[in-house]
Amino acid sequence: MPELPEVETVRLGLLPFMVGKTIEGVEQRRADLRFPLPKDFAARLTGRRIEAMDRRAKYILARLDEGEVLVMHLGMTGRFTVDEANGAAVTPGVFAHPGTEGARHEHIVFHLKDGAAIRYADARRFGYMALVPESEMAEHPLFKGLGLEPLGDDFTPQALASVLAGAKTPLKAALLDQRRIAGLGNIYVCEALYAARLSPVRLARTIVTKDGRPTERCVRLCEAIKQVLTDAIAAGGSSLRDYAHADGSLGRFQYSFKVYGREGKPCPGDDCQGVVKRLVQSGRSTFYCPSCQR
DNA sequence: AAGAACTCCTGTTGGC
DNA sequence: TGCCAACAGGAGTTCT
Numbered sequence: 001m002p003e004l005p006e007v008e009t010v011r012l013g014l015l016p017f018m019v020g021k022t023i024e025g026v027e028q029r030r031a032d033l034r035f036p037l038p039k040d041f042a043a044r045l046t047g048r049r050i051e052a053m054d055r056r057a058k059y060i061l062a063r064l065d066e067g068e069v070l071v072m073h074l075g076m077t078g079r080f081t082v083d084e085a086n087g088a089a090v091t092p093g094v095f096a097h098p099g100t101e102g103a104r105h106e107h108i109v110f111h112l113k114d115g116a117a118i119r120y121a122d123a124r125r126f127g128y129m130a131l132v133p134e135s136e137m138a139e140h141p142l143f144k145g146l147g148l149e150p151l152g153d154d155f156t157p158q159a160l161a162s163v164l165a166g167a168k169t170p171l172k173a174a175l176l177d178q179r180r181i182a183g184l185g186n187i188y189v190c191e192a193l194y195a196a197r198l199s200p201v202r203l204a205r206t207i208v209t210k211d212g213r214p215t216e217r218c219v220r221l222c223e224a225i226k227q228v229l230t231d232a233i234a235a236g237g238s239s240l241r242d243y244a245h246a247d248g249s250l251g252r253f254q255y256s257f258k259v260y261g262r263e264g265k266p267c268p269g270d271d272c273q274g275v276v277k278r279l280v281q282s283g284r285s286t287f288y289c290p291s292c293q294r
Numbered sequence: 295a296a297g298a299a300c301t302c303c304t305g306t307t308g309g310c
Numbered sequence: 311t312g313c314c315a316a317c318a319g320g321a322g323t324t325c326t
Binding site: 002003006034035073074075076077126127186187188238240260284285 | 317318319320321322
C-alpha cells in the first residue's frame with residue numbers, strides 16, 4: 001500500500017524518535033511476517049544504537065552500530081506508531097487507525113532505552129524485516145536487482161530510456177516493475193502517466209528511440225514522475241481508507257489525485273472533455289483519461 | 295527469457 | 311440488515 005512518498009513520510013516521522021537511540025529490547029510476537037523474521041532477531045537488535053535512517057525505494061533502512069542494517073518494508077498494510085517516552089502516542093506517517101483497531105495485528109515492538117516504544121502492526125503481513133550487514137547490502141537479493149531511484153540524481157530521461165528500451169510491456173506495467181524504477185506503486189504510476197499525458201496501455205519501448213535515446217514523451221514522463229513524487233511527499237503522502245480520520249498526521253495528497261480512484265469523473269484537464277476510465281492491467285486497477293493520455 | 299497470472303493474508307466496501 | 315464477491319497502496323514465484 002505505501003509507495004515511495006508514504007514510506008518517506010513514515011521515515012521522516014520515525015527519524016526523531018529513533019536516530020541516536022539505543023534499542024533496549026524487542027517484542028517479537030510471531031516468527032514471520034511475509035517471510036521468516038531473521039534468526040535471533042530480538043537478540044541481534046538488543047543493545048544496538050540506531051545511527052541513521054535512510055530510504056531506498058520503498059524500504060526504510062535503520063543503520064545500526066556494529067555494521068548491520070535493519071531493513072523494513074511496509075507491504076500493503078504495514079504501519080508504525082510511536083509511544084513516546086512521556087506517554088503520548090504519535091503516528092509518524094499516514095496509516096494511523098483510530099482506537100485500538102491496530103493492536104490485534106501488532107507484531108513487533110521496539111523498546112528504546114529512553115522509554116519510547118516503536119510499534120509495528122500489519123494486518124495482511126505483506127511487510128517484512130531483515131537484518132543485512134552493511135557490506136552485503138548491494139549484493140543482497142532484496143536490493144541487487146532494484147532499479148532507478150526516481151528522486152535520485154541519476155534519474156534522468158536518458159536513464160529512464162535505458163530501462164524502458166525494448167520493453168514490450170505496457171508503460172503501466174513497466175513503471176510498476178521495481179527492477180526498472182524502484183518506489184512507484186499503483187497510485188503514483190497512474191498519476192505520473194496522467195501528468196505526462198501518456199497512455200498506460202502504450203508499450204514502454206515506444207517512448208524510446210531505436211538507438212535507445214529518450215523521446216520527448218520520455219522526457220515528459222521523467223519530469224512527471226519527479227514532480228508527482230515530490231508533491232506527494234510535500235503533502236505527507238496519501239491516506240486512503242483512513243483519510244476520514246485525518247488528524248493532522250495523515251497525508252493529504254489523496255485530495256490531489258487527478259485520476260486515481262476517479263472512474264467516471266470528468267478529466268480535470270483544462271481543455272479536455274474526457275472521462276476518467278478504469279481498466280485492469282496485470283490484475284491491478286488503472287485509472288486514466290483515454291482522451292488526453294496518448 | 296520476457297511478460298502475465300497467481301499467490302500470500304485480512305479487512306472493507308458496494309451491490310443485491 | 312445481511313451476505314458475499316470484488317477489491318485494496320506490494321511483490322516473489324510460477325506459469326506461458
